Amino acid sequence: xxxxxxxxxxxxxxxxxxxxxxxxxxxxxxxxxxxxxxxxxxxxxxxxxxxxxxxxxxxxxxxxxxxxxxxxxxxxxxxxxxxxxxxxxxxxxxxxxxxxxxxxxxxxxxxxxxxxxxxxxxxxxxxxxxxxxxxxxxxxxxxxxxxxxxxxxxxxxxxxxxxxxxxxxxxxxxxxxxxxxxxxxxxxxxxxxxxxxxxxxxxxxxxx
Amino acid sequence: xxxxxxxxxxxxxxxxxxxxxxxxxxxxxxxxxxxxxxxxxxxxxxxxxxxxxxxxxxxxxxxxxxxxxxxxxxxxxxxxxxxxxxxxxxxxxxxxxxxxxxxxxxxxxxxxxxxxxxxxxxxxxxxxxxxxxxxxxxxxxxxxxxxxxxxxxxxxxxxxxxxxxxxxxxxxxxxxxxxxxxxxxxxxxxxxxxxxxxxxxxxxxxxxxxxxxx
Amino acid sequence: xxxxxxxxxxxxxxxxxxxxxxxxxxxxxxxxxxxxxxxxxxxxxxxxxxxxxxxxxxxxxxxxxxxxxxxxxxxxxxxxxxxxxxxxxxxxxxxxxxxxxxxxxxxxxxxxxxxxxxxxxxxxxxxxxxxxxxxxxxxxxxxxxxxxxxxxxxxxxxxxxxxxxxxxxxxxxxxxxxxxxxxxxxxxxxxxxxxxxxxxxxxxxxxxxxxxxxxxxxxxxxxxxxxxxxxxxxxxxxxxxxxxxxxxxxxxxxxxxxxxxxxxxxxxxxxxxxxxxx
Numbered sequence: 001x002x003x004x005x006x007x008x009x010x011x012x013x014x015x016x017x018x019x020x021x022x023x024x025x026x027x028x029x030x031x032x033x034x035x036x037x038x039x040x041x042x043x044x045x046x047x048x049x050x051x052x053x054x055x056x057x058x059x060x061x062x063x064x065x066x067x068x069x070x071x072x073x074x075x076x077x078x079x080x081x082x083x084x085x086x087x088x089x090x091x092x093x094x095x096x097x098x099x100x101x102x103x104x105x106x107x108x109x110x111x112x113x114x115x116x117x118x119x120x121x122x123x124x125x126x127x128x129x130x131x132x133x134x135x136x137x138x139x140x141x142x143x144x145x146x147x148x149x150x151x152x153x154x155x156x157x158x159x160x161x162x163x164x165x166x167x168x169x170x171x172x173x174x175x176x177x178x179x180x181x182x183x184x185x186x187x188x189x190x191x192x193x194x195x196x197x198x199x200x201x202x203x204x205x206x207x208x
Numbered sequence: 209x210x211x212x213x214x215x216x217x218x219x220x221x222x223x224x225x226x227x228x229x230x231x232x233x234x235x236x237x238x239x240x241x242x243x244x245x246x247x248x249x250x251x252x253x254x255x256x257x258x259x260x261x262x263x264x265x266x267x268x269x270x271x272x273x274x275x276x277x278x279x280x281x282x283x284x285x286x287x288x289x290x291x292x293x294x295x296x297x298x299x300x301x302x303x304x305x306x307x308x309x310x311x312x313x314x315x316x317x318x319x320x321x322x323x324x325x326x327x328x329x330x331x332x333x334x335x336x337x338x339x340x341x342x343x344x345x346x347x348x349x350x351x352x353x354x355x356x357x358x359x360x361x362x363x364x365x366x367x368x369x370x371x372x373x374x375x376x377x378x379x380x381x382x383x384x385x386x387x388x389x390x391x392x393x394x395x396x397x398x399x400x401x402x403x404x405x406x407x408x409x410x411x412x413x414x415x416x417x418x419x420x421x422x
Numbered sequence: 423x424x425x426x427x428x429x430x431x432x433x434x435x436x437x438x439x440x441x442x443x444x445x446x447x448x449x450x451x452x453x454x455x456x457x458x459x460x461x462x463x464x465x466x467x468x469x470x471x472x473x474x475x476x477x478x479x480x481x482x483x484x485x486x487x488x489x490x491x492x493x494x495x496x497x498x499x500x501x502x503x504x505x506x507x508x509x510x511x512x513x514x515x516x517x518x519x520x521x522x523x524x525x526x527x528x529x530x531x532x533x534x535x536x537x538x539x540x541x542x543x544x545x546x547x548x549x550x551x552x553x554x555x556x557x558x559x560x561x562x563x564x565x566x567x568x569x570x571x572x573x574x575x576x577x578x579x580x581x582x583x584x585x586x587x588x589x590x591x592x593x594x595x596x597x598x599x600x601x602x603x604x605x606x607x608x609x610x611x612x613x614x615x616x617x618x619x620x621x622x623x624x625x626x627x628x629x630x631x632x633x634x635x636x637x638x639x640x641x642x643x644x645x646x647x648x649x650x651x652x653x654x655x656x657x658x659x660x661x662x663x664x665x666x667x668x669x670x671x672x673x674x675x676x677x678x679x680x681x682x683x684x685x686x687x688x689x690x691x692x693x694x695x696x697x698x699x700x
Contacts, residue, residue: 008319015320019327023334023435031279037324038262039283043290044313044321046259048515050295051307052546053252056567057245073246077253081260093214093419095250100418101218102247104407105225106551110607111407114637115400118611119393122635137386144390145397152398169394174350176391178357179384180627183644185336185362187489187623189442189671190645192333193664194488195326196442207446225555229612237559244556245563248549255548308570309522317519322484325516329485333671337438338431341678345686359676365646367452368669381457384630393631 013203016195144172215413221247222411263287290316357383427685434678441674445666452666459633460650463618463640464500466591472505474590475583479605480524482597483516486622492661493620493648494524494595500655502532507579508541509589511565513553513600518546518569537570538577545569550600554608558586586613591639596621602629606637620647 018033058074061067076095083092123145125138150162151169158166201207221243228240266280274280294313297305304312346352363369364380409415456464470476478497482490501508510525512518521543529535544565547553556564561583562574574580582588592615596602602619606629610617616639619629623644632638642651645668648661 004315008315011319012323016323016327019324019331022331024432031276032282033324034328035276035279035283036286036320037328039286040290040316040321041325042259042262043287043294044317045515046256046287046291047294047307047313048518048546049252049255049548051298052515052518052569053248053548056565057252057547058249061566069242070246070249073249076246076250080250080253080257083257084260084264090210093210094217095253096418097214097218098221098247098250099254100410101221102225102552104218104410105222106555106608107403107407108222108411109226109229110551110604110611111400111403114607114611115396116404118635118637119396119400119631122631123393137382140386141390141393144387145393148391148394149398152394170350171353172387172391172394174353174391175357175383175387176389176395176627178354179361179388180624181354181358182361182365183623183627185340185358185672185675186365186644186646186668188333188336189668189675190489190623190664191326191485192330192438192671193442193446193645193667194660195323195330196439196446196667197488197660197664198323198326200443200446241556241559241563244552247552248547248556248564251550251552252548307518314519318523321516322487325484326487333442334431334435334438337675337678338434340675341429341434341682342431344679344682346683355679359679362672362676366669366672367454367665368673370454371452377455377457384627385634388627389630389634392628396628396631 009203013199016199020195143168148172211416211419214419215416219411219413222407259287357388426681427689437674437678438671441671442667445670446663449663449666452669454646454650454653454665456650456654457647459630459641459643460647460654461640462633463620463642464651464654466616466618466639467497467500467504467506470504470506470590473507475507475509475579475588476501476591476593477589478508478510478521478593478595479513480510480517480521480595481513481601482520482595482622483514484520486597487520488660488664489622489645489648490595490597490620491520491524492645492659493642493651494521495527495659496648496651496655496657496661497593497595497620498524498528499531499657500651502528502535502540503655506590509544509579509583510541511544512546513550514597515546515548517595517597518543522569538572539579542577542579543569544574551604551608554600554604555612558609558613561585561588586615589615591615592617594619594621596625598622598625601625602632602638606632610637618642620651623647 015033015036018029021027022030058070062070062074076098079091080095081092082088123141125141127135127139127142129135129138147165147169149169150165151158151173153162156162197207224240224243228237231237263284266284269275269280270277270284290313293305293311293316294307297312298307304310307313344355346355360383361380363372364376369376369380406415410418467476478501480494482494498508508525510521512521525541525543535541545568547565549556553564562580565574567573568577586609592605592609594602594605594617596605596619602621602625605617605619609615617637618640619632619638620642621629621644623646626641626643626647629638629641629643633641642648645661645664648659649665652659652662
């Protein structure tokens with residue numbers, strides 16, 4: 001194995017153990033690793049922005065291909081930094097408004113078609129079919145979605161029929177939260193498996 | 209005009225993204241396409257702004273010798289180290305510069321950033337177990353529904369569950385596809401309605417918190 | 423029981439570590455079946471004719487690597503083994519090097535596959551949903567060059583690839599935001615493409631509605647999903663290796679919940695009885 005690779009593995013193991021030391025208690029090794037992580041991550045993102053956006057999408061077309069209209073987004077981008085000055089900080093609102101407006105427009109279209117209309121459409125299911133289990137499942141899905149939505153309707157007090165609907169809705173929501181918790185445990189354990197695999201396998205070579 | 213112009217920009221930017229969904233005309237689409245390319249560039253600058261803010265905040269802590277100030281020096285040095293090897297070395301034509309395979313940048317990513325980030329998230333496994341032991345209390349019927357579902361999903365989703373009872377995975381799959389799905393769909397539809405109404409408020413200028421103070 | 427209720431959490435940490443380390447050191451290799459969402463994901467790729475172009479968006483970071491890297495590798499392996507053309511992009515900066523790493527691992531099994539002809543890494547692009555929508559109308563304008571600095575128009579694999587209509591299937595390996603949800607909302611619902619997802623187990627439950635509605639052709643959820651997929655493509659990897667540890671750790675967490683509740687209700691009952699006797 002090349003020397004640099006070996007040094008890399010030992011560095012990775014050292015940093016891993018520094019982070020794990022937090023489990024005992026907060027200590028200088030953990031703080032050191034934490035701050036190195038923040039610094040390296042921020043520097044990593046900035047470098048990738050330069051290589052993957054600034055150069056190919058702005059600088060090269062502007063300076064080498066003569067696409068002078070790109071001056072507009074360039075200036076808009078620079079205006080963002082005006083917020084560091086007291087006198088001209090109001091100028092940073094322009095590019096901020098552009099970004100917020102774009103995402104607001106995207107949200108309306110995306111959520112409207114993807115999460116609203118298509119999801120409602122997918123829940124329009126036949127409640128009576130040839131297969132009793134399919135019929136039961138469709139009934140449960142329909143009841144579950146409707147009562148779940150009733151629970152989130154807070155404009156009226158949950159009393160009477162609305163209250164009963166909301167209570168059934170909570171049961172379905174609790175089941176979905178329970179499933180989410182189960183999957184979250186699975187996810188967290190997987191992350192730890194990855195790290196232990198690295199320590200025992202790649203670093204200490206105890207695994208086949 | 210300091211508030212009116214940004215509100216107008218916000219409205220025009222948002223409405224253009226909505227209109228292009230309904231207008232398939234090629235000439236109009238190419239105008240929207242140009243706006244999108246500009247947006248990608250401005251959003252990239254926003255990330256660099258965040259980076260500049262990190263440097264600014266930590267510089268103040270170092271200057272005033274605030275809490276953990278020696279570590280802040282390491283933070284800023286690490287940041288500039290990555291920018292130096294990734295960008296400046298590349299511009300200067302230094303062989304190990306840039307982000308290609310075999311570069312210093314690459315090596316630091318694989319051997320420092322990757323283990324640090326992975327381990328940070330791996331800590332969560334310990335905390336979720338500790339939280340489950342200390343805080344997960346089955347006090348009500350609803351809590352018991354949550355607990356039973358969680359346990360059935362946790363055990364049913366792993367090979368040992370299938371070994372205990374051959375149909376365990378089928379039961380888990382049914383839970384995920386029927387009652388769980390119904391709850392998630394209700395949340396999804398509700399959240400979509402909320403997101404759309406908030407976005408409409410932003411576009412029409414009723415929601416202006418992004419503008420900050422005067 | 424009171425002592426048990428106030429158990430030092432570091433003892434819990436030790437149990438969790440052992441529940442993962444011991445199965446990794448002494449594997450049992452319990453078998454498991456493949457679930458329908460994973461099977462659908464696999465079938466969607468199997469249905470494609472050789473030479474079809476598949477876009478794989480690797481949107482994750484090292485924090486979710488244990489779950490997503492094995493499925494990234496398995497997906498690339500499956501695509502290469504079916505002679506499909508792979509176009510990979512990343513909407514997370516951290517995904518670029520991970521996608522390269524995954525492909526490097528797969529190319530050891532396919533040394534004849536050429537960069538630029540059989541696969542290409544267009545790299546990372548900032549903009550999240552804006553990039554997704556932008557690609558729908560003009561991919562070369564959104565990605566004028568690949569991750570290695572080559573002009574996209576010079577790459578054989580990108581000939582004839584201008585919009586989403588020129589891509590047969592979309593795969594998203596998703597570690598969070600932007601990820602599968604954004605691909606469904608901005609791309610699948612707008613352009614009606616075929617989209618499959620591999621995601622972390624945390625996100626998987628919320629994507630089941632998309633599978634049921636047909637917005638996703640298949641779903642790989644977490645390390646278990648990755649392990650099932652490795653089984654289908656017959657390429658055992660770290661996900662399958664981790665299943666024993668996953669099993670034991672889940673049982674340990676279940677036992678902690680059980681013991682925690684037993685201790686809580688015992689102490690509560692004892693306090694009640696003490697109060698009643700006074």
